[in-house]
Amino acid sequence: MFFENCAILLCALLSIAVGYTKSPFMSLMYSVMLFINSSFVLMMLGYEFLALVNLLVYVGALAVLFLFVIMLLEIPATELRAYSRGWSTLGVLVFIINGVFQITPSMGPRGIITGLPGAESITNLGHALYLYFADLLILNSLVLTVALFGAFAIAPVRTTGR
Amino acid sequence: MFWNSIVELDLCLGLLLLILFGLLSLRNGHVSLSHIRFVCQCWLIMITPLEVQDYALCLLTVVLLQSFHSFEAMLFMLLAYIGQLFMLHSCNLVSFYVCLEAQTLCVVVLCGLLARGASTSFSVEAALKFLLLSAMVSGMALFWFSAMYQRTGSLDMVGQETFWILLVMLFKLGVAPMHMWSVDLYGSIPKSLLLYLSTAPKLSLFTFWASSWHHDFSVGVFILFSMLIGSIGAYGQPALRSLFAYSTINEIGLMLLAVETAGFHTLYQHLGIYIITQLLLWNLTDKRLFALCAVSLAGLPPFAGFFGKAWIFWHAMSVQAFSLLAAALFCTVLSLVYYLRVIRLFWTAPVHTAASFVGAPNQTTLTSACAVFLAFAPVMLVKPFVI
Numbered sequence: 001m002f003f004e005n006c007a008i009l010l011c012a013l014l015s016i017a018v019g020y021t022k023s024p025f026m027s028l029m030y031s032v033m034l035f036i037n038s039s040f041v042l043m044m045l046g047y048e049f050l051a052l053v054n055l056l057v058y059v060g061a062l063a064v065l066f067l068f069v070i071m072l073l074e075i076p077a078t079e080l081r082a083y084s085r086g087w088s089t090l091g092v093l094v095f096i097i098n099g100v101f102q103i104t105p106s107m108g109p110r111g112i113i114t115g116l117p118g119a120e121s122i123t124n125l126g127h128a129l130y131l132y133f134a135d136l137l138i139l140n141s142l143v144l145t146v147a148l149f150g151a152f153a154i155a156p157v158r159t160t161g162r
Numbered sequence: 163m164f165w166n167s168i169v170e171l172d173l174c175l176g177l178l179l180l181i182l183f184g185l186l187s188l189r190n191g192h193v194s195l196s197h198i199r200f201v202c203q204c205w206l207i208m209i210t211p212l213e214v215q216d217y218a219l220c221l222l223t224v225v226l227l228q229s230f231h232s233f234e235a236m237l238f239m240l241l242a243y244i245g246q247l248f249m250l251h252s253c254n255l256v257s258f259y260v261c262l263e264a265q266t267l268c269v270v271v272l273c274g275l276l277a278r279g280a281s282t283s284f285s286v287e288a289a290l291k292f293l294l295l296s297a298m299v300s301g302m303a304l305f306w307f308s309a310m311y312q313r314t315g316s317l318d319m320v321g322q323e324t325f326w327i328l329l330v331m332l333f334k335l336g337v338a339p340m341h342m343w344s345v346d347l348y349g350s351i352p353k354s355l356l357l358y359l360s361t362a363p364k365l366s367l368f369t370f371w372a373s374s375w376h377h378d379f380s381v382g383v384f385i386l387f388s389m390l391i392g393s394i395g396a397y398g399q400p401a402l403r404s405l406f407a408y409s410t411i412n413e414i415g416l417m418l419l420a421v422e423t424a425g426f427h428t429l430y431q432h433l434g435i436y437i438i439t440q441l442l443l444w445n446l447t448d449k450r451l452f453a454l455c456a457v458s459l460a461g462l463p464p465f466a467g468f469f470g471k472a473w474i475f476w477h478a479m480s481v482q483a484f485s486l487l488a489a490a491l492f493c494t495v496l497s498l499v500y501y502l503r504v505i506r507l508f509w510t511a512p513v514h515t516a517a518s519f520v521g522a523p524n525q526t527t528l529t530s531a532c533a534v535f536l537a538f539a540p541v542m543l544v545k546p547f548v549i
Contacts, residue, residue: 134164136257138171139248143264146241150271153234 007041019091022083024075032063049122169210170247177240180205184233195233202236203227206243215250215369218434219243222362225441225528229354235275239358242268246366253374255307255327259300262334265363266296269355276352284350295343296334303330324377331375335367337418338387341411345395348407356403357444360410361437368417368433372426381422382486388415389493396500402452405500406443409459412497416474419490425477432470435539439467442532445525451533452508458536460501461494466536469543476546 014034021027035058042051069075082088115124129137180202187193203224211217223243230236245264252258273289306323313323329340336344348356392412399405413436420429435458443455458467471494478487 131164133256135167135171136260138174139245139257139260139264142174142241142244143260143267146238146264146267146271149234149237149241150267150274153238154271154274 004041004044007037007044011037011041016092016095020083020088022079024080025070027080028063028066028070031066032059035059035063047121049125167248173205173208173244173247176205176208177244180240181237184237188233195231198233199227199230199236202240205240209247212251214430215365216247219246219250219362219365222365222437226354226358226362228525228528229357229445231354232275235272235354238268238272238275242362246362249366250369251373252370255310258370259304259307261366262303263300265366266292266300266334269359269363270296272355272358273347273351276355285352288347288350292343292347299330299333303327306330325379328377328381331367331371332381332384335364335414336411337384337414338391338411339384341388341391344410345404345407348410349401349403353444357441360440360444364414365433365437368421368429371421372429381418385415385418385422385486386489388412388418389490393493393496396497402504405504409497409501412493413459415493416471416490419478419483419486420474422486423478423481423483425474425481428470428473428477431543432474435466435470435536438532438535442529442536445529445532447525447529449508451529453505454533454536456501456504456508460498464537464540466539466543469540472547473543 011034014030014037018027018030018034021030035054038058039051039054042048042054080088115127119127183201184198188195188198206220206224206227209216209220211220223239227236227239230239242265245261245268249258249261249265252261270289270293273285273292277285277289303326306326310323310327333340333343347359351359388411392408392410392415395411396405396408399408413432417429417432417436420426420432439455439458442451446452454465458465461468461471475487475490478490
């Protein structure tokens, strides 16, 4: 468990570094390292499907999206003003206070096992998504439909300026 | 859990057919928007009601659909209705989160959709503010859901993480330390959306709270904050909308008092009277009826608002929550003055109706029905105080 704990500590340090740099490009680089690290931690804990999905979605879609934003707006030449004004330091202080006063939840004894104990993680995921929480899956698809329809519905209002 | 809710999920199939019907038949010259609106309202009535709140939500949405003038807006309203219907009966944290996201996202899309003419940038700004704040807050809620699941292995609601999840629920209601989004939003969205935003989400959230949400600490701090900010904050406001936004915060504080003293019957009663007052308030063509709304909201005796507040105070007294009761009475007196200002301004104003108000005949029926209810409902409500 020592190696997993070290990897989780690296996650924490990288996430602090994402907010505590001066250049937005380094922020993006740290966040890509964070995504890969989180996928690594999930793989070590035994959740292979989640690890691969994390890699695919976060690095493959979100990091590429942010990279395009930085590329098109030509951000590397600028500097994040929040760092030089001291707000980033205040954020790091919040992390330290969090560590001192234990505001985040602590890991307690885990006695309740949900799902099938002997099955693989993807079997458990399939049972949860399609058997136990199937109605929530349909409701979630409703939320995605709202997001999709909403993007289509709002777009003509802005361009024609009705 | 799937087979328990298959009848309500059948509603979604009906919604699909409704979308197809609306999109294909609006091309025809003989089918007008009012026909589509009628079919939407018929679809709404095909629910399986288990409690009074189902009927109330259905009726409220049927009334609210009257004020929308485009098919896409009605569709988002119906999608939010499905989310709220499931939230009324949800007993699991994940379903609460999904339903909350469904209705919040529909409100955000409606904010952007109903922007027209000169107020486009205001509406878009309001939509962006609401989206960013509520997304951040929902993310926080999801973190504490997973913390609770990690600690106890179940998604039922016990434990110390309920405080943070309660903060999220209070944010969505517009309770006072987290109320700034509602004051900004009330000033910049069109009236039909304001009508929806101030009534339906509160109904579904309060019903979820009253039926399935358990926490073991008191919300007294939030009650005090809400009532103080709601009473005092309205004094500097030049616009009528933000004045009534602060009065809404005051009323939410009062409803939290009802929840705190576990008087859920008083909560629903006051919520019902409040919803009818809001329906009257944002649908007016005759300016003098603003005075009637202000009298009812202030809690002055012959109208129904007095009895909503009186039942809550009576229950608080019977549970012996005397300090909260004293604070609530003090803040009600403080808020009386700005209501009196509204009454003075609007009762003595010259009578003129807004000439360019679209859809006037339907709204006149609604506003007169609400005004009659506010004036004559006390006959039904006065019994415990007389005998």
